[in-house]
Structure formats: structure tokens, C-alpha cells
Amino acid sequence: MSAFASRADEFRPSPVRAVFEVARDPSVVSLAGGNPDLSVLPADAVGDLAGTLLRGRAGELLQYGSGAGMDELRQLVVKLMARGGSTVTEHDVLPTTGSQAGLDLVTKLYCNPGDVILAEGPTYVGALGVFGAYEAEVRHVEMDHDGMQPEAVAQALDELAAQGRRVPFVYVIPSFQNPTGVTMPEERRRELVAVCAQRDVLIVEDDPYALLGFDRGEPVPSMHGMDPKHVIHLGSFSKIFAPGLRVGWMAAPPEVRGRLQIAAESVVIHPSNVAQSLVTSWVGSEHWQPALDRAVELYRERWTAMEEALTQYMPESASWTTPTGGFFTWVTAEQLRGRDILADAVAHGVVLVPGSACYMDGRESDAVRLAFSGVAPARITEGVRRFAEVLKAG
Amino acid sequence: MSAFASRADEFRPSPVRAVFEVARDPSVVSLAGGNPDLSVLPADAVGDLAGTLLRGRAGELLQYGSGAGMDELRQLVVKLMARGGSTVTEHDVLPTTGSQAGLDLVTKLYCNPGDVILAEGPTYVGALGVFGAYEAEVRHVEMDHDGMQPEAVAQALDELAAQGRRVPFVYVIPSFQNPTGVTMPEERRRELVAVCAQRDVLIVEDDPYALLGFDRGEPVPSMHGMDPKHVIHLGSFSKIFAPGLRVGWMAAPPEVRGRLQIAAESVVIHPSNVAQSLVTSWVGSEHWQPALDRAVELYRERWTAMEEALTQYMPESASWTTPTGGFFTWVTAEQLRGRDILADAVAHGVVLVPGSACYMDGRESDAVRLAFSGVAPARITEGVRRFAEVLKAG
Numbered sequence: 001m002s003a004f005a006s007r008a009d010e011f012r013p014s015p016v017r018a019v020f021e022v023a024r025d026p027s028v029v030s031l032a033g034g035n036p037d038l039s040v041l042p043a044d045a046v047g048d049l050a051g052t053l054l055r056g057r058a059g060e061l062l063q064y065g066s067g068a069g070m071d072e073l074r075q076l077v078v079k080l081m082a083r084g085g086s087t088v089t090e091h092d093v094l095p096t097t098g099s100q101a102g103l104d105l106v107t108k109l110y111c112n113p114g115d116v117i118l119a120e121g122p123t124y125v126g127a128l129g130v131f132g133a134y135e136a137e138v139r140h141v142e143m144d145h146d147g148m149q150p151e152a153v154a155q156a157l158d159e160l161a162a163q164g165r166r167v168p169f170v171y172v173i174p175s176f177q178n179p180t181g182v183t184m185p186e187e188r189r190r191e192l193v194a195v196c197a198q199r200d201v202l203i204v205e206d207d208p209y210a211l212l213g214f215d216r217g218e219p220v221p222s223m224h225g226m227d228p229k230h231v232i233h234l235g236s237f238s239k240i241f242a243p244g245l246r247v248g249w250m251a252a253p254p255e256v257r258g259r260l261q262i263a264a265e266s267v268v269i270h271p272s273n274v275a276q277s278l279v280t281s282w283v284g285s286e287h288w289q290p291a292l293d294r295a296v297e298l299y300r301e302r303w304t305a306m307e308e309a310l311t312q313y314m315p316e317s318a319s320w321t322t323p324t325g326g327f328f329t330w331v332t333a334e335q336l337r338g339r340d341i342l343a344d345a346v347a348h349g350v351v352l353v354p355g356s357a358c359y360m361d362g363r364e365s366d367a368v369r370l371a372f373s374g375v376a377p378a379r380i381t382e383g384v385r386r387f388a389e390v391l392k393a394g
Numbered sequence: 395m396s397a398f399a400s401r402a403d404e405f406r407p408s409p410v411r412a413v414f415e416v417a418r419d420p421s422v423v424s425l426a427g428g429n430p431d432l433s434v435l436p437a438d439a440v441g442d443l444a445g446t447l448l449r450g451r452a453g454e455l456l457q458y459g460s461g462a463g464m465d466e467l468r469q470l471v472v473k474l475m476a477r478g479g480s481t482v483t484e485h486d487v488l489p490t491t492g493s494q495a496g497l498d499l500v501t502k503l504y505c506n507p508g509d510v511i512l513a514e515g516p517t518y519v520g521a522l523g524v525f526g527a528y529e530a531e532v533r534h535v536e537m538d539h540d541g542m543q544p545e546a547v548a549q550a551l552d553e554l555a556a557q558g559r560r561v562p563f564v565y566v567i568p569s570f571q572n573p574t575g576v577t578m579p580e581e582r583r584r585e586l587v588a589v590c591a592q593r594d595v596l597i598v599e600d601d602p603y604a605l606l607g608f609d610r611g612e613p614v615p616s617m618h619g620m621d622p623k624h625v626i627h628l629g630s631f632s633k634i635f636a637p638g639l640r641v642g643w644m645a646a647p648p649e650v651r652g653r654l655q656i657a658a659e660s661v662v663i664h665p666s667n668v669a670q671s672l673v674t675s676w677v678g679s680e681h682w683q684p685a686l687d688r689a690v691e692l693y694r695e696r697w698t699a700m701e702e703a704l705t706q707y708m709p710e711s712a713s714w715t716t717p718t719g720g721f722f723t724w725v726t727a728e729q730l731r732g733r734d735i736l737a738d739a740v741a742h743g744v745v746l747v748p749g750s751a752c753y754m755d756g757r758e759s760d761a762v763r764l765a766f767s768g769v770a771p772a773r774i775t776e777g778v779r780r781f782a783e784v785l786k787a788g
Contacts, residue, residue, distance in 0.1 A: 002562050002596035004653070005506045011656040035458055043452035050668075051445025058437035062636035064429055097491055097640070097662050104661045108527070112399045129660035133502070168396050202396035242456035244667040246491070259398070262405040266523035267498045267661065268491050272669055273638040274444075 007113075010132035016125055016357045019342065023351050029383030032351045034178065034327045035374035036239050040294040045287055046278075053277050065273040067265040069095030069249075073276045076284055077235065077249050083218060084210060085225030086233065092251050094260055097271045099208055099236035099248030103127060105260050105267075106204055106232055106250065107134045110168035116160055119171040120148045122330070122358030122367070124178045124206070127171060131360065136168070138360035145321070147184035148172055150191040157199050169202040169232075175220060176209040176326020179358050179369035183324060186221050193227045201230075208236035208248075213325035214300040216293060229253055237279050239327075240292055245275040299327065305377035306370065309384035315391055320370075327373035330355075335391040337366040344393065350386040401507075404526035410519055410751045413736065417745050423777035426745040428572065428721045429768035430633050434688040439681055440636075440672075447671050459667040461659040463489030463643075466674045471629065471643050474677075477612060478604060479619030480627065486645050488654055491665045493602055493630035493642030494520060499654050499661075500598055500626055500644070501528050504562035510554055513565040514542045516724070516752030516761070518572045518600070521565060525754065530562070532754035539715070541578035542566055544585040551593050563596040563626075569614060570603040570720025573752050573763035577718060580615050587621045595624075602630035602642075607719035608694040610687060623647055631673050633721075634686055639669040693721065699771035700764065703778035709785055714764075721767035724749075729785040731760040738787065744780040 023030035054061060068074075074090040081088050096102040103126075111117065113135035119127065121140025131138055139160070141152045153170060160167050172192070174184040184192070196203050203223055210219040224233035228251070236248040250260060282288055303323060310320055310331065318333035342354045355365030370387075372380055417424035448455060462468075468484040475482050490496040497520075505511065507529035513521065515534025525532055533554070535546045547564060554561050566586070568578040578586070590597050597617055604613040618627035622645070630642040644654060676682055697717060704714055704725065712727035736748045749759025764781075766774055 002504055002594070003560075005502070005504055005509075005562070008503050008653060011503065011653045011660075013652070013656065017656075033458070038453050038456050041452055041456065043449050046452055046456070047445045047447070047449030050448045051441045053441070054444045055437050055441030058435055058440055059432050060638075062432050062435065062440070062638040064427070064632075064637045097666075100663050101661055108399070109402050109405065110396055110399055115399075126660070126663070129656075133657065133660050168399070200396070238458075243458045243663075244454075244456040246662060246664075246666045258407070259402060259405045262407065262411075262523075263527065266405075266520070266527050267495055268640060269494050269520070269637075270640075272491075272640045272666060274672070275666055275668065278668075 007133060007135055014357065016353060019351045019353065022346050027349060029350045029375065029379050029386060031370045031372070031375065031380070031383045032353055033374060034371050036243065037295050037298050037374055038242065040291045040298070041242070042287065046282065049281050050278055053281060054274070057277070061273045061277055065270045067261050067270045069271055070273065070276045070280065072280045076280050080235070081233070081251060084222035086222055086228065086251065087225070088228065088251050091254050092228070092257060094250045094252070094257050094264065095271050095276055096248045096250055096264065097268050098238065098246040099206065099234045100126060101264070102234040102248055102250040103130050103204070103206065105263050106169070107131060107136070108263055109259055110202065111136050112166065115166045115168050117169060117171055118153060118156055118167060120173065120177065122179050122355060123171065124173060125353065125357050127206070128360050140359055143180065143182060145182060146188045147174065147177060147182050148192065150188065150195045153192060154195045157201060167201055169204045170196055171204045171206065173206045174223060175207055176212060176323055176328070179328050179353060180330040181321045181323030181326055181328045183220060189221065189223050190226060193223050193230065197227055197230045203231045204234065205231050206234045208239050209326040211240050211292065212296055212299065214296065214303070215324065216296065224251055232256070237283065241279060241283055241288070245279060247271065247275050247279045299373050302372040302375065302377055302380055305380045306372045306384060309381045313385050313388035315388070327371050329370050329372070330367055331370055332367040333391055334366060335394045336368060338364060339394055341368060341390070344390045345387060348386045348390045350383045350390070352387065401527060401529055408751065410747060413745045413747065416740050421743060423744045423769065423773050423780060425764040425766070425769065425774070425777045426747055427768060428765045430637065431689050431692050431768055432636065434685045434692070435636070436681065440676065443675050444672055447675060448668070451671070455667045455671055459664045461655050461664045463665055464667060464670045464674065467670045470674050470678055474629070475627070475645060478616035480616055480622065480645065481619070482622065482645050485648050486622070486651060488644045488646070488651050488658065489665045489670055490642045490644055490658065491662050492632065492640040493600065493628045495658070496628040496642055496644040497521060497524050497598070497600065499657050500563070501525060501530070502657055503653055504596065505530050506560065509560045509562050511563060511565055512547060512550055512561060514567065514571065516573050516749060517565065518567060519747065519751050521600070522754050534753055537574065537576060539576060540582045541568065541571060541576050542586065544582065544589045547586060548589045551595060561595055563598045564590055565598045565600065567600045568617060569601055570606060570717055570722070573722050573747060574724040575715045575717030575720055575722045577614060583615065583617050584620060587617050587624065591621055591624045597625045598628065599625050600628045602633050603720040605634055605686065606690055606693065608690065608697070609718065610690065618645055626650070631677065635673060635676055635682070639673060641665065641669050641673045693767050696766040696769065696771055696774055699774045700766045700778060703775040707779050707782035709782070721765050723764050723766070724761055725764055726761040727785055728760060729788045730762060732758060733788055735762060735784070738784045739781065742780045742784045744777045744784070746781065
């Protein structure tokens with residue numbers, strides 16, 4: 001039969017995919033998936049809302065909609081983004097079929113095969129899949145406890161420019177980063193924006209965790225709010241409401257937003273009206289903030305349980321990041337280097353994301369990502385205990 | 395700021411997009427959009443169903459799901475495809491975020507920039523957007539009253555092979571084609587499958603209208619059923635239930651399905667669980683078939699109204715196809731050649747899809763697509779009368 005396109009080599013199963021199959025076994029403790037806890041959602045209230053919306057607006061919600069998304073959702077996004085200091089209007093906002101789709105679209109619009117994307121080292125596994133699909137290379141930029149280092153970004157951009165390499169954008173997850181849990185402080189964000197603006201390079205700010213700070217204070221100001229002309233912002237309702245609906249958004253200058261919309265229409269025609277209206281009605285209701293506060297309280301308790309277990313069980317040489325929100329910590333240990341840690345962990349009844357999966361080049365890594373968001377404290381303790389056994393057995 | 399990728403030139407507004415804005419004006423008769431009539435759906439029943447699903451299964455439906463789609467939906471698709479003679483199993487089926495997403499994925503998996511896709515001339519406007527986004531060329535193959543001509547496909551494939559051009563697939567809409575309304579008979583389908591199989595070229599069969607025959611008989615056998623190894627089938631729930639949910643599917647051999655799934659996960663992670671379960675529950679319920687039968691009865695009445703109006707108002711030189719199902723007819727008239735027919739039509743209070751939009755090269759066309767699916771008979775008559783005025787004024 002017809003041969004695949006050259007990019008098809010990127011569409012092969014990765015070892016990390018197998019994790020999520022294994023994680024279905026109830027005897028296995030999964031510290032792999034970044035799932036939100038949905039036990040905080042009152043199912044009756046959500047069901048009533050969906051029923052009411054469809055009974056009242058079936059002819060509109062079940063029919064074809066606009067590629068620009070629904071006005072009501074775009075108005076809600078304007079309000080949400082104001083909390084991060086962005087003064088966007090509805091015309092800057094494009095609802096998407098999840099924030100992953102936004103990342104796909106911005107890569108499609110900006111990235112030629114062979115381009116070099118700068119990203120944190122380590123970065124989100126799913127972003128590497130997108131960049132691979134467009135045959136981009138990724139240059140990982142070093143991080144410290146405040147996230148991506150602006151001076152390292154400047155150096156990489158200047159080197160790549162000197163080599164004549166095209167850099168379509170710098171990809172950053174500034175809040176409670178996936179996979180490290182680290183957050184960039186405001187000052188660091190301003191420095192990064194300045195570095196990129198000076199060189200006229202776009203920043204793609206992927207910010208699904210911004211509202212999940214354990215202290216329940218306002219989020220650190222977004223880079224989009226600092227320089228909306230040089231930053232495209234990706235937002236998501238998956239972590240603050242429900243991933244199963246697949247609703248996210250992009251914010252970009254109007255001319256760019258228009259191109260992104262046309263690119264999006266060629267993939268999905270428009271985002272689901274039913275999903276958009278359910279998100280708008282829920283997140284716009286009095287139910288939303290209390291449910292989110294309860295969820296974050298759970299995440300905080302779970303992180304506490306994980307931190308205590310790490311302190312109790314990990315070998316002396318191990319270290320880990322201290323997230324102040326979000327879903328993840330990044331554990332580094334010399335015993336991890338040079339091992340197929342995933343296979344060993346599965347054999348001990350625990351799954352996690354190996355550090356090597358968070359680098360485009362699959363480099364050897366002495367770290368793993370542990371997620372605490374979707375697992376009860378006692379199971380977290382048991383999972384970390386098993387993980388410590390894996391390290392001892394190495 | 396960062397420059398766009400080379401493919402970004404494909405993401406510019408087309409003149410046809412403006413149609414759908416104009417069509418919102420209630421004084422304008424829209425014969426442009428291929429919208430299903432949703433008045434047949436009992437809003438209370440659909441709303442009750444959605445409410446019940448979410449109240450009972452919120453924790454599952456609102457959470458992350460599988461990139462493979464939901465088992466229940468794949469089982470339903472197996473049954474639906476059996477009506478077209480396909481003996482697929484669940485392992486061959488991949489639910490997608492609408493059938494447009496399926497077309498995007500198959501193009502992404504198979505098509506390199508500069509490849510040549512064979513498609514009907516004319517073809518679906520939205521397919522041209524996808525093919526453009528992957529920088530493919532399109533060679534339009536001549537049609538007659540039985541659809542795409544297999545001998546013309548054979549000749550084009552042989553010519554392109556002799557030129558060393560790569561042809562990733564032949565794209566066909568076999569039932570009640572968009573935009574012509576023409577249906578390929580079974581024998582013609584077998585000939586086309588044989589032509590492509592002999593040359594080991596894939597067929598992409600886009601079949602959203604198959605169940606919309608006015609006679610309410612079983613559909614013409616699908617090409618996928620004739621040769622599942624050489625045909626990828628795209629299916630949709632948009633025309634038989636509700637486009638606003640964005641649910642469709644692909645059927646492909648398991649190895650190909652696996653690659654398509656990985657490509658899909660990098661764009662949307664997984665299709666919406668809420669949308670998939672609502673589609674499964676509705677189309678699997680006793681409500682579905684009677685509502686679909688009522689909708690098709692409306693389409694048949696509307697086509698009758700359009701045919702009568704065309705007979706009454708069109709100039710002698712005009713001709714049109716006679717659809718036996720679906721949403722569209724294709725009207726040819728010498729008065730259309732060389733005119734900006736869309737602008738003239740809007741000035742007369744009617745919108746339609748100009749024939750030139752249905753060709754990749756935007757060639758001059760002496761035809762238009764008229765849709766009868768979403769407009770009441772009296773409005774159809776008025777719309778055709780206005781269209782006839784446009785022709786006289788030319």
C-alpha cells in the first residue's frame with residue numbers, strides 16, 4: 001500500500017505509552033499520570049447543568065458552530081486571563097479542542113522541518129510529540145530552582161542565529177512546570193521576555209497549572225501580560241475543571257489568531273459547542289471556585305504525603321524539587337543513571353515517568369517525574385516506598 | 395516577531411469563509427451550508443440523556459480518556475459499518491474529533507510536501523484546506539453521473555508514476571458526493587478499488603452521507619468493505635446525529651490505525667469522552683433511527699422543492715445533478731462562467747458555494763453548489779428564484 005510520509009517515523013509507540021496501560025492494574029501504584037482529582041465535582045450538579053443546557057439550546061449546541069469559538073467562552077477567558085495580568089479582549093482569544101491542540105496549531109503555523117525549538121530541559125513529554133510531528137529539533141535549555149535560565153536562552157539563541165538555524169519559538173511552562181514542578185518568579189519571567197523580545201523571537205507560554213498554587217493566592221503574572229506581542233499563551237480547562245471535555249484556548253495578537261483559526265478549522269472545523277457551553281456554564285458558576293479550592297487542598301495534602309515519604313524512604317544521595325502548587329515533583333538520584341527504570345519500577349508495582357522521556361534526544365537521565373495529583377496519601381506513601389525499593393535493588 | 399512556516403500561506407481567509415458570515419443575515423437565503431436539520435431531535439430526550447450520563451459517570455467521562463477512543467463507541471461503529479458491508483472489528487476503528495480530524499490525520503501520516511493527491515473534480519472545499527496545509531498538490535479527476543471515473547484515475551496514476559510523482563492516496567466521497575450530490579454505483583466502486591489495488595495505491599473513502607438515501611434502503615456497499623487493506627474509511631456522526639459534538643471515526647488496518655492513533659494523541663490527546671458517550675447512547679437508542687428517518691424525509695421534500703424551483707426559474711441552458719440522497723445539487727449554467735458569482739448572489743440576497751472553491755487551483759467554473767438540507771421549502775423556492783435573477787442580471 002502507499003508508503004507513509006517522512007514524518008510518520010515520529011508516530012511510533014514510545015515506552016511511556018506502555019506506562020498508562022500498566023497503570024490500569026489496581027495492584028500497581030501509579031505516580032505517572034497528571035490527572036486532576038474529580039471527586040470534588042458534584043456529579044449531580046454537572047449532570048443537571050448539561051441537561052439544562054441541551055434541553056434549552058439543543059438546536060444551537062448540537063449544530064455546526066463557529067471556528068472562532070463561542071462568544072460566551074471567549075468572554076470567560078478574558079476574565080480568567082486578567083488574573084494573570086493579561087489585558088486581552090475577545091478578539092485575541094481562540095478556544096481550542098484542549099490546550100494540546102493549541103500547541104499543535106502554533107507549531108504548525110510557525111515551524112518548518114529542521115527548525116530548532118528551545119524548551120526547558122526537561123520538558124512536557126506531549127510537547128515533544130508535537131514538535132517531532134513537525135520534524136523540529138529541540139534544544140533543551142538548562143533550568144535551576146527558578147526555572148529556565150534567561151541567560152542560557154540568550155546564549156542558545158545567539159549561537160543558533162550565528163549558525164543560521166531558524167528558531168520559531170521558545171517553549172516554556174512557567175508555573176508548576178511539567179515535569180519538575182518548578183515555578184518561574186515574576187522577575188525571571190520579565191528577563192526571559194526581554195531576552196526574546198530583543199531578538200524578536202516568539203515565546204509560547206503553556207500555562208495549564210497557573211491557578212493551582214497551594215497558597216490559593218493570585219498567580220504569578222503571565223509572560224503574555226508582560227508582552228502580548230511576543231508571547232502566545234496556551235490555556236486549559238483540563239486541570240481546573242475537566243480534561244474529558246477537551247477544551248482549552250490560545251491568546252495571540254489578532255492577525256496571528258486569525259491564521260491560527262484557519263489552521264484549526266482545517267483540523268476540527270470548530271471546537272465542540274456542547275463542551276464549550278458546559279465549560280462556560282460551570283466555570284462561570286458559583287460552584288467552580290469552591291470545587292477548585294477543595295481540589296487544590298487535596299493536592300497540597302498529597303504533596304505533603306509524598307514529601308514525607310521521600311524523606312523517609314529515599315537514599316541519602318537523592319534530591320527532589322519542592323513544588324508550591326501543581327501536580328509534580330522531579331526526583332534525582334545517582335541510582336537512576338543508566339537503568340531502564342520504568343521496567344524495574346513496574347516489576348516493583350509502581351509506575352512513573354522516566355526522566356529520559358522528557359528530553360527530545362531520549363538522553364540518559366538520573367531523574368524521574370512523580371505525580372501526586374490523582375492518588376490518595378496512603379497510596380502515595382506506598383508508591384514512594386516501592387520506588388525506594390527499586391533504587392535499592394539497582 | 396518570529397516568521398511563519400512556509401505552509402502558513404495556506405492559512406489565509408478564503409472568499410467562501412465570508413459566505414457563512416453573510417448567511418447569518420436573516421434576510422439572506424442561505425443555500426450555502428451543508429447543515430443537517432436538527433428540528434427532528436427531541437431536545438428534552440437528548441438533554442435527559444446527557445444529564446443521566448454525567449450524573450452516573452462524571453468521574454469517568456470528565457477525566458482523561460484513551461487515545462484509542464471509548465470501547466462502547468467503537469462497538470457501535472462496527473455495527474454501523476456492517477450496513478455498508480464492512481466486516482471490521484473494534485481494533486480497526488479509531489474515534490476522532492469529527493471526520494475532518496480523520497482527514498487531517500490520514501494526510502499527516504501519508505503526505506509529504508509536493509505529493510499529488512487525486513480527488514474528484516469538483517471536491518469538498520474542506521478537504522482542499524487539509525491538503526493545502528500539508529503542501530500537497532491535487533489532481534482533479536473527471537466525474538460523470540456515476541462519480542469519479544476509474545479509467546481516468548488509472549490514467550492519472552500511470553502518468554504521475556511515469557513522472558516520478560508520489561501519490562499518497564486517492565480521495566473519494568462515494569455517496570451523495572459533496573458538492574455534486576452524485577453517488578458511485580457498486581460496480582463503479584469495484585472498478586475503482588481494482589484500479590488502485592493493482593497499483594498498490596491507498597483510497598481514502600470519505601462517507602458521511604451514506605445513510606441519507608431518500609429511499610431509506612440500505613447504503614451502496616462501501617469500498618472499505620470491498621478491500622479493507624487498500625481503503626481507509628472516514629465516518630461521521632455530524633450528518634446522522636449532531637455536528638456540534640464533533641465525533642467521527644476512521645477505519646484502517648490495525649498497524650495503520652496504531653500510527654493514526656499516535657498522530658491523533660499528539661493533537662488532541664483523546665476525543666472527548668462526554669461527546670463519545672452521548673453519541674453512543676443516542677445512536678444506540680430507540681430514538682435514533684426514527685429521528686434520522688424524519689430528517690431524511692425533510693431532505694427529500696426539500697430536494698423536491700429545489701428541483702421544482704430550478705425547473706421553474708433556471709434559464710434553458712442550465713442543468714443540474716439529481717441527487718438520490720444527501721444535501722447537495724450541482725448547478726451548471728453558461729451564465730456562471732467568468733463571474734464573481736458569490737458577490738453577485740449576495741447582492742441579490744442569496745448565498746451558495748461557487749464552483750471554483752471546489753477546485754484546488756481555484757479554476758474558473760460554470761457551476762455552483764446548492765444545499766437544500768437546512769432550509770424550509772418556501773425559502774428554497776425563494777432562494778432559487780433569487781439565484782435565477784442573478785443569472786439573468788449577468
